[in-house]
Amino acid sequence: MDRKVVWNHYTEENRRELEQLAKGYREYLNKGKTERECVTESIRLAEAKGYVNLEDVLASGRQLKAGDKVYAVCMKKTVALFNLGTKPLEEGMAILGAHIDSPRMDVKQNPLYEDTGLAFLDTHYYGGIKKYQWVTIPLAIHGVVVKKDGAVVDIVIGEDKEDPVFCVTDLLVHLSGEQMEKKASKVVEGEALDILFGSMPLKGKEKDAVKEGILAILKEKYDIEEEDFLSAELEVVPAGEARDCGIDCSMVIGYGQDDRVCAYTSLEAMLEVSEIEKTTCCLLVDKEEIGSVGATGMQSKFFENTVAEILDRMGQFSELRLRRTLSNSRMLSSDVSAAYDPAYSSAFEKKNTAYFGKGIVFNKYTGARGKANSNDANAEYLGSIRKIMDEHKVAFQTAELGGVDVGGGGTIAYIMSLYGMEVIDSGVAVLSMHAPWEVTSKADIYEAKKGYMAFLKEA
Numbered sequence: 001m002d003r004k005v006v007w008n009h010y011t012e013e014n015r016r017e018l019e020q021l022a023k024g025y026r027e028y029l030n031k032g033k034t035e036r037e038c039v040t041e042s043i044r045l046a047e048a049k050g051y052v053n054l055e056d057v058l059a060s061g062r063q064l065k066a067g068d069k070v071y072a073v074c075m076k077k078t079v080a081l082f083n084l085g086t087k088p089l090e091e092g093m094a095i096l097g098a099h100i101d102s103p104r105m106d107v108k109q110n111p112l113y114e115d116t117g118l119a120f121l122d123t124h125y126y127g128g129i130k131k132y133q134w135v136t137i138p139l140a141i142h143g144v145v146v147k148k149d150g151a152v153v154d155i156v157i158g159e160d161k162e163d164p165v166f167c168v169t170d171l172l173v174h175l176s177g178e179q180m181e182k183k184a185s186k187v188v189e190g191e192a193l194d195i196l197f198g199s200m201p202l203k204g205k206e207k208d209a210v211k212e213g214i215l216a217i218l219k220e221k222y223d224i225e226e227e228d229f230l231s232a233e234l235e236v237v238p239a240g241e242a243r244d245c246g247i248d249c250s251m252v253i254g255y256g257q258d259d260r261v262c263a264y265t266s267l268e269a270m271l272e273v274s275e276i277e278k279t280t281c282c283l284l285v286d287k288e289e290i291g292s293v294g295a296t297g298m299q300s301k302f303f304e305n306t307v308a309e310i311l312d313r314m315g316q317f318s319e320l321r322l323r324r325t326l327s328n329s330r331m332l333s334s335d336v337s338a339a340y341d342p343a344y345s346s347a348f349e350k351k352n353t354a355y356f357g358k359g360i361v362f363n364k365y366t367g368a369r370g371k372a373n374s375n376d377a378n379a380e381y382l383g384s385i386r387k388i389m390d391e392h393k394v395a396f397q398t399a400e401l402g403g404v405d406v407g408g409g410g411t412i413a414y415i416m417s418l419y420g421m422e423v424i425d426s427g428v429a430v431l432s433m434h435a436p437w438e439v440t441s442k443a444d445i446y447e448a449k450k451g452y453m454a455f456l457k458e459a
Contacts, residue, residue, distance in 0.1 A: 003355070003358040003359070003395070003396075003397045004358070004395075005355075005357040005358055005443075006357060006358065006359055006395040006443050006447060007250075007357055007443055009395075010443075014446075017446065018442055018443065018445075018446040019442070021265075021268070021442075021445060021446055021449060022244075022252060022442045022445060022446075024264075024268070025242075025252065025261070025264050025265075025445060026241070026242040026243070026244075026252060026254065028041060028260065028264045029241075029242040029252075029254045029255070029256060029257070029260060029264075030159075030241045030242055030254075032100070032256075032260060033140070033142050033235075033237045033255060033256060034142045034143060034235050034237070035077045035078075035100045035101045035286045035296075036076050036077055036143075036144065036233075037142065038100040038260065038263065038284065039073060039076055039077060039078070039079045039100070039284070040076075042079055042081075042100075042263075042267055042284060043071065043073070043079060045267065045271060046069075046071055046081055046267075046271060049069070049271045050069050051069040051070060051071050051081060052068075052069065052070055052071070053070070053071060053072075053073070054070045054071065054072040054306065054309065054310070055072070057070060057313060058309065058313065062313075063313055063314065063315060064084060064310060064313040064314045065084065065314070066084050066085060066086045067084060068084045069081070069082070069083050069084070070082050070084075070310070072302075072306040072309075074295065074296050074300070074302040075295060075296050077100075077101075077286040077296040078100075078283075078284065078285045078286050078296045078297075078302060079283075079284050080281060080282070080283045080284075080302075080303060080306050081267075081270055081281065081282045081283075082279060082280070082281050082306075082310060083270065083273070083274075083276060083279065083280045083281075084279050084310075084314070085276045085277050085278045085279040085280065086276075086277050087277045087278050087279070088316065089279055089307075089310065089311055089314065089316060089321070089325050090311075090316070090321045090324040090325045090328065091278065091324075091325075091328055092278065092324075092325060092327075092328030092329040092330065092421070093278060093279045093280065093281045093325065093329040093330075094276075094278050094279070094280045094281070094329070094330055094331075094455060094456050094459035095280075095281045095282075095283060095329055095330070095331040095332070095416070095421075096266035096269065096270060096280075096281070096282045096283070096331070096332050096334050096452055096455070096456070097266075097282075097283040097284075097285065097298070097331055097332070097333050097334060097412055097416060098259050098260075098262040098263040098266050098283070098284055098285075098333075098334040098335065098427075099259045099263070099284070099285050099286065099287075099288030099289070099292075099298075099335065099411075099412060100259070100260060100263050100284045100285070100286065101126075101127070101286045101287055101288060101289050101290075102127065102237075102255070102256035102258060102259070102260065102289065103125070103126060103127035103128060103129045103258075103289055103434050104125070104126050104127065104129075104235050104236060104237050105123040105124070105125050105126065105134065105139075105193055105195075105235070105236040106123060106124050106125070106126050106233075106234070106235055106236070107121050107122070107123055107141070107143075107195075107229070107232065107234035107235075107236065108121075108122045108123060108124055108229075109229060109230050109232075110122070110229065110230070111123070111229055112197070112211060112214065112215075112226060112229065113211065114208045114209075114210050114211040117199060117201070117210055118196065118198075118199050118210065119196075119197045119198040119199065119210045119211050119213075119214050120194040120195060120196060120197055121166075121194060121195040121197045121236075122194050123193050123194060123195060123236055124190070125190055125193055126235075126289065126290065127289030127290060127434070128289065128434055129434060130184065130434070130435070131185075131187075131188040131189070131190060131192075131193060132184065132187045132188045133435050133436055134168055134188075134193060134436060135167070135168045135169065135170040135188055135193075136167055136168070136169070136170050137167065137238060137436055138158070138165040138166075138167060138238070138239040138240060139158060139165060139166040139167055139168070139195065139236050139237065139238060139239055140156070140157060140158025140159050140163075140165060140166070140236070140237055140238070140239035140240075141155060141156075141157045141158060141166065141195075141234055141235070141236055141237075142155065142156050142234070142235050142237060143155050143232065143233045143234035143235050144232065144233055144234075145222070145224050145228050145229070145231070145232040145234070146228075146231045146232065147224075147228055147231070148231075153222050153223065153224060153228075155222065155234060158239040159239060159240075159241075165239045166195045166196060166197060166236070166239075167195070167196050168188075168192075168193050168194065168195060168196070169196055170188070195236060197214060198210055198213065198214045198217075200213050201213055202216055237255055237256070238255040238436040238437060240255075241254070242254025242255070245439055249442075250357075250441065250442055250443070251356075251439050251440060251441055251442060252439070252440050252442060252445070253437050253438070253439050254437065254438065255436060255437060255438070256438075257336070257428075257430055257438040257439075257440050258335075258336045258430055258433050258434060258438060259288065259334070259335050259336055259427070261336060261427070261428045261430070261440050261445060261448070262334035262335055262336060262427045262428060262448065263284050263334070265334070265428070265445060265448040265449040265452055266282050266284070266332075266334045266452050267282055267284070268449050268452075269282075269449050269452035269453040269455075269456060270282035270452075270456065272453060273453055273456045273457060276456065276457065278459065280456045281329075283303060285297060285298050285412065288335075288411065288412055292412055292415055298412040298415045298416070299415055304322070304326065307322060307325055307326065308322050311325065323419075326419035326420070326421060327419055327420035327421055328421070329419070329421040329422075330381070330421060330422045330423075330459045331413075331416050331421055331422065331423040331424075332423075332424060332425075332426045332452065332455055333375070333411050333412055333413035333416065333423050333424065333425045333426065334426055334427050334448075334452065335411040335412070335413075335425055335426075335427045336427045336428055336429070336430045336433060337354045337361040337363055337399050337401060337425075337427055337428070337429050337430070338353070338354065338399075338401055338402055338429070338430065338433055339353075339354050339355065339356055339429035339430055339431045339439075339441075340353045340354065340355050340356075340429075341431055346403075347402050347403060347406050347407070348402060348403055348406075349400065349402075349403045349404070352398070352399060352400045353399050353400065353402075354397055354399035354429035355397065355429065356429060356431070356441040356443075356444065357441050357443045357444065358395060358397045358429075358444070359394065359395030359396045359397055359443070359444060359447040359448075359451075360389075360394065360395070360396045360397075360426055360427070360428065360444065360447045360448045360450075360451040361396070361397055361398070361399050361426065361427055361428065361429050361444075362382070362385065362396060362397070362398050362399075362424055362425065362426050363398070363399055363400065363401065363424070363425035363426070363427075364376060364377050364382060364398065364424065364425075365377070365400075365425075366400075366401050366408065366409055366410055366411055366413070366425055367408055367409075367410060368405075368407060368408020368409070369405065369408065372408075373410050373414060374410060374413075374414060375411075375413035375414040375416075375417045375423050375424075375425070377413075377422070377423060377424035377425075378422065381422040381424060382424060385424060385426075385455070388454050388455060388458045388459070389451060389454060391454075391458070392450065392451075392453075392454035392457075392458075393450075394447055394450045394451040394454055395443075395447045396447070396451060399429075411425050413425050426448075426451065427448065428440055428441075428444045428445060428448050429441070429444055
């Protein structure tokens, strides 16, 4: 069952569409390096297509009906979009669900310190990273600082060409004999991932003069005091824009493609599919990289509560109808898969892995150690998905996340399946997943959007 590379089947029109999609995707990556920024950009794109905030609908007291397009936001980090179809909501929805958080480093609440004339910001890494990959590369800081009076200061430092950037230092090779003997997981320790933040002392100061100089800059430029770090969310991410990759420009390299490549293609599909019978939904959530926990993660009641509000505003709410709506829905858990890398062939099983340029990937199950913590999709559901993809001429492949007992991972699929709905993992294959810079194939991005559109039309 060998799947063919799709590039040779593309017409000139296909290639134009592909490049246009890739351009929009790179812009989305550049504007959305944090979950807050992704929500902001997603709302901007949705409102341009006629979506309105559900909060405004509730405040106005008006009813919802077929053809209405609404979105709901949870704490500025999770967003759900709904295009209401002509069929009763309790017959179920077609749902695309992706996550918009990515591995990174978070600035601690008491981060700023000086040591021997150098100032640092202390961090705590978020999600699964190889810590040694984050040293000596240019880093940017994105996020918000919320002051005691409620004022919110938006922070982006390191993306404009006139901005400074930051880094985590590393030990020079000439002195690293002992370091090089350590396991990869210990070469750089988590507490050593501190950001080099400054080195110029403030004139007239003797103690912590560099730190005092930095505090003066923060006060002057951002009206921030040291105590304001206590109520800040500052994320340290790779600085720089997503770019074309390869001499043939066939790939995209950029930060955060797990899982923003699926978030963007899901969102684009949602915004493009218009006339539908079954209600469609695009759900972009936070906290997947640390177990989908918290108020903005998939384990929260945000999605369920939002569906209840919509049912109520359509005059259809009951607890039973809510349960039927959720259990009768069908979902693609849109998350990335590991692309086969010949440099590390022993980690994969060639017949059951994803390859660049062979289309959207379906993972019947993920998990690890005997499929633990996975959603194992029903064969009947997978059969119906195959039919939809074939009828819409979408190139697709099936895969597992690496060889048996090599490793594993999870998605939000198992959480949504608890409602009794049919769910399967699907997405784009990624090289160097969870590295500061990840790589995807433009062809796979294009086929993913096509696949998501086909699902929304036919599920």
